[in-house]
Amino acid sequence: MKKDDQHIREINNVAKDKTPQAQPNNPLHGVKLAAIVEFLHKKYGWEELDRRMKMNCFAVNPSVKSTLKFLRKTEWAREKIERLYLRSID
Template sequence: MHHDQPNNPLHGVKLETIVLELENHYGWEGLAERIPVNCFRNDPSVKSSLKFLRKTPWAREKVEELYVATFSAANPWKKS
């Protein structure tokens, strides 16, 4: 049975979308400053980042937290 998650700000948001929007907002350098992992530091790409984040739960969690903090409804700089 499928349950809606109305209070989950990441519900329905793909990891690729999260990485693309954060990279667009902060750039790879800015992401590496906020989350110091090699996939953002050394020759970064969306593909390599997705591969790393999908197999590294703690890093994915940090990326998701940054996404929510950056683009949450409480943030006045949120994209429309």
Template sequence: MPRDFHKEQPNNPLHGVTLEMVVRRLEQHYGWKELARLVRLNCFANNPSVKSSLQFLRRTPWAREKVEALYMETKFEESD
């Protein structure tokens, strides 16, 4: 692991945000049904759960990119 691995990453909007945090926040904001409509993934449409979604997204980089892009585009309110 590089020595400066833990340094701040000001140009990375997802620095310090885990994939689990992304999935939970999107699910709370949109709900599974709307999330499945916005990002067409079976892990959101068929018997969705945070655990199964994380398993799929961790091994499928293109799907993870879509979910992270939605997260960055979403305007969350303070109460979300």
């Protein structure tokens, strides 16, 4: 019985470690990448995003799905898109 209790405590500790921390100074906290891409697409359109960002994901057969795939693999591009988003919501 003690081993079962210990196992449950270990599972609870792991779950606590994975709980998202509050980030009051991070304006992107809780904003999904898909929501960012959809917002920017509605605001600017693919052509304007390509002109501003110079990324093929906006120039060659652009779609939300393909853009998300690229941004999730390419950190520099995601950071650039997040900066544009932050400038756009102000």
